[in-house]
Amino acid sequence: MKIGRNEFDINENDVILDNGACYQLASRTITKGWSSYSPVIGKTQFNKLLKLGIVYTNDELKDEAVKRYKHSSVTFWKFDIEKLNKSE
Numbered sequence: 824m825k826i827g828r829n830e831f832d833i834n835e836n837d838v839i840l841d842n843g844a845c846y847q848l849a850s851r852t853i854t855k856g857w858s859s860y861s862p863v864i865g866k867t868q869f870n871k872l873l874k875l876g877i878v879y880t881n882d883e884l885k886d887e888a889v890k891r892y893k894h895s896s897v898t899f900w901k902f903d904i905e906k907l908n909k910s911e
Contacts, residue, residue, distance in 0.1 A: 824907070826862045829853060833907060839864060839878060839900040840888065849899070877906045 824833045831837075831851055840849035840861070846869045847861040864872075872878045884899040 826864055826868070829862060831862070833902050833904070835902065835904050837902055838884075839869070839902075840892075841880075841898045841900060842892075842894075843896045846900075875906065875910055877903055877910060879903060 824831050826848060831848065837848060837850045840847045846864040846866070848864060849861050851862060852859045853862055869878070878900040880898055880900045884901060885897075888897040888899040889895055
């Protein structure tokens with residue numbers, strides 16, 4: 824999957840962090856120089872994934888995100904690998 828200028832091999836362990844402002848592939852990092860960051864998924868790309876049913880969330884994922892980031896407005900989204908492979 825291409826996110827920004829980078830290609831990633833998405834698997835069942837990858838999660839997207841939705842913090843209300845942007846969508847980040849929280850399970851991956853990009854390192855440039857001395858700093859590293861999570862790649863940001865564009866809103867248009869995320870909405871396309873959501874429309875195709877490639878990403879999903881549930882109460883368990885939301886609770887895990889709130890527990891990890893200590894903020895009530897965050898959510899984790901996971902990939903449905905079968906639907907992702909069919910769409911490619």
